[in-house]
Amino acid sequence: xxxxxxxxxxxxxxxxxxxxxxxxxxxxxxxxxxxxxxxxxxxxxxxxxxxxxxxxxxxxxxxxxxxxxxxxxxxxxxxxxxxxxxxxxxxxxxxxxxxxxxxxxxxxxxxxxxxxxxxxxxxxxxxxxxxxxxxxxxxxxxxxxxxxxxxxxxxxxxxxxxxxxxxxxxxxxxxxxxxxxxxxxxxxxxxxxxxxxxxxxxxxxxxxxxxxxxxxxxxxxxxxxxxxxxxxxxxxxxxxxxxxxxxxxxxxxxxxxxxxxxxxxxxxxx
Amino acid sequence: xxxxxxxxxxxxxxxxxxxxxxxxxxxxxxxxxxxxxxxxxxxxxxxxxxxxxxxxxxxxxxxxxxxxxxxxxxxxxxxxxxxxxxxxxxxxxxxxxxxxxxxxxxxxxxxxxxxxxxxxxxxxxxxxxxxxxxxxxxxxxxxxxxxxxxxxxxxxxxxxxxxxxxxxxxxxxxxxxxxxxxxxxxxxxxxxxxxxxxxxxxxxxxxxxxxxxxxxxxxxxxxxxxxxxxxxxxxxxxxxxxxxxxxxxxxxxxxxxxxxxxxxxxxxxxxxxxxxxx
Numbered sequence: 306x307x308x309x310x311x312x313x314x315x316x317x318x319x320x321x322x323x324x325x326x327x328x329x330x331x332x333x334x335x336x337x338x339x340x341x342x343x344x345x346x347x348x349x350x351x352x353x354x355x356x357x358x359x360x361x362x363x364x365x366x367x368x369x370x371x372x373x374x375x376x377x378x379x380x381x382x383x384x385x386x387x388x389x390x391x392x393x394x395x396x397x398x399x400x401x402x403x404x405x406x407x408x409x410x411x412x413x414x415x416x417x418x419x420x421x422x423x424x425x426x427x428x429x430x431x432x433x434x435x436x437x438x439x440x441x442x443x444x445x446x447x448x449x450x451x452x453x454x455x456x457x458x459x460x461x462x463x464x465x466x467x468x469x470x471x472x473x474x475x476x477x478x479x480x481x482x483x484x485x486x487x488x489x490x491x492x493x494x495x496x497x498x499x500x501x502x503x504x505x506x507x508x509x510x511x512x513x514x515x516x517x518x519x520x521x522x523x524x525x526x527x528x529x530x531x532x533x534x535x536x537x538x539x540x541x542x543x544x545x546x547x548x549x550x551x552x553x554x555x556x557x558x559x560x561x562x563x564x565x566x567x568x569x570x571x572x573x574x575x
Numbered sequence: 576x577x578x579x580x581x582x583x584x585x586x587x588x589x590x591x592x593x594x595x596x597x598x599x600x601x602x603x604x605x606x607x608x609x610x611x612x613x614x615x616x617x618x619x620x621x622x623x624x625x626x627x628x629x630x631x632x633x634x635x636x637x638x639x640x641x642x643x644x645x646x647x648x649x650x651x652x653x654x655x656x657x658x659x660x661x662x663x664x665x666x667x668x669x670x671x672x673x674x675x676x677x678x679x680x681x682x683x684x685x686x687x688x689x690x691x692x693x694x695x696x697x698x699x700x701x702x703x704x705x706x707x708x709x710x711x712x713x714x715x716x717x718x719x720x721x722x723x724x725x726x727x728x729x730x731x732x733x734x735x736x737x738x739x740x741x742x743x744x745x746x747x748x749x750x751x752x753x754x755x756x757x758x759x760x761x762x763x764x765x766x767x768x769x770x771x772x773x774x775x776x777x778x779x780x781x782x783x784x785x786x787x788x789x790x791x792x793x794x795x796x797x798x799x800x801x802x803x804x805x806x807x808x809x810x811x812x813x814x815x816x817x818x819x820x821x822x823x824x825x826x827x828x829x830x831x832x833x834x835x836x837x838x839x840x841x842x843x844x845x846x847x848x849x850x851x852x853x
Contacts, residue, residue: 363714376744377718385722388708388715395707462644462676469645473830477598478591481837485845499835505782505805507612508828514613528615540789547790 345574353564360562362387406431434461497534504531583851586844594837601833605825612824619792620809623799624660626750626775632665634749635742640681641673641709646756646781647680652807652820653754653779654684660814662692666749667738671703671724673712673759678705682728697736704728709759713766717745750775758787764796779806
């Protein structure tokens with residue numbers, strides 16, 4: 306029963322690959338046309354069915370007993386094709402995102418709305434990264450490769466790091482302004498924060514480095530105090546939160562899988 | 576009297592530009608005037624080091640680099656320390672990423688270290704590129720690693736690469752180390768770690784992520800961690816190769832001290848003002 310499907314999804318001789326690609330493109334276009342023309346009332350049930358089947362595949366594969374010799378069940382061989390299908394879908398969602406971005410910001414530029422130049426920079430940067438990225442991967446033109454390096458390593462990565470490092474400045478300012486010992490709880494919190502912060506850095510650790518690592522007073526060393534605070538008190542609280550999150554996550558997963566989720570996005574007309 | 580009250584109030588409201596300048600100074604100064612600080616190795620770092628150390632030469636380790644330029648300061652030294660240790664131990668290494676930037680950045684680090692340790696591509700190490708949908712990839716690699724990672728970062732088939740000899744599924748992997756700026760460890764634990772009880776799973780998070788990991792360290796699901804830049808500095812000291820993280824510890828130490836000092840100053844102003852009022 307599964308063999309024809311496995312043959313269909315399995316590797317193909319090079320000479321027939323173009324036919325499969327052409328077939329896949331035609332099939333995809335037909336599916337997209339069909340989906341676009343689907344009446345609104347039929348879209349939600351379709352999404353519910355696809356979501357249910359996708360979830361069912363992974364759940365069934367996980368729970369079905371495996372054959373001891375092959376370490377597989379009848380669905381195991383389809384995990385890799387399912388992964389590839391997932392990557393394709395991710396690629397399609399990326400395309401949707403790009404189309405949406407171009408539409409929104411293109412409109413800003415055409416109508417010269419307030420801040421249109423920001424939209425122009427965004428679209429220009431996006432196009433430049435795509436063009437030079439493709440040249441870098443498939444082309445041989447050295448100068449273009451250098452431009453991609455400047456865009457990616459010289460600009461993108463450093464701008465990303467700059468944005469992230471700004472947090473440090475805000476943390477300094479915010480902790481200085483907000484951390485006031487106004488209550489017993491605040492005092493406990495600040496004491497714990499100081500001990501952990503000192504225990505995190507060599508300068509702090511040097512303060513108690515003179516206390517012997519072994520013996521009755523070893524617990525007074527900052528790294529030991531910090532470890533105790535983090536692994537006992539903090540871990541206990543986090544364990545409780547993790548349990549709550551786990552149960553909540555399971556409930557939400559079930560609701561999404563069975564299309565029972567309501568509110569916000571889920572009740573939107575599509 | 577009015578003057579003294581103003582001073583206490585001023586202590587509570589130092590201009591933020593002065594704070595920013597102070598932070599900039601304490602971060603930059605140790606870069607030009609290095610401060611040699613003693614390194615105390617935390618048990619979690621030691622455990623990760625021991626786990627990699629226990630894998631025999633030729634063992635297979637997978638290093639996932641789910642980070643981007645934003646967290647490069649912490650995640651880059653971690654990646655370098657782990658890859659360096661793996662190459663020192665002559666382990667077979669497969670690097671990949673669930674982040675586009677992480678794929679590119681980890682490739683550069685791996686290529687540089689491969690040259691240093693005379694590691695041959697396809698034979699001793701491989702870069703498997705960027706893979707979207709982390710949880711789907713993890714689910715798939717448990718049962719079929721060559722199928723899941725069928726091409727390397729250049730699109731070259733991995734099927735016959737010597738680095739993958741004997742690797743079929745997760746049972747053949749000795750260790751996985753995730754270097755990340757997110758809570759992706761939960762996916763690894765939920766989908767992969769339980770499938771091979773012998774395999775070691777190490778996690779290298781950014782500092783802010785560290786407290787979350789302690790329950791899993793206690794349970795043994797995470798064998799060890801490298802906690803932010805400090806963890807990387809400890810690891811560098813363990814492998815006896817001081818690098819970026821060790822150099823950055825002076826800045827981090829002074830920044831921590833500055834924050835504590837400012838909090839103390841703010842509270843002195845607060846209490847003094849309150850005492851005056853009452």
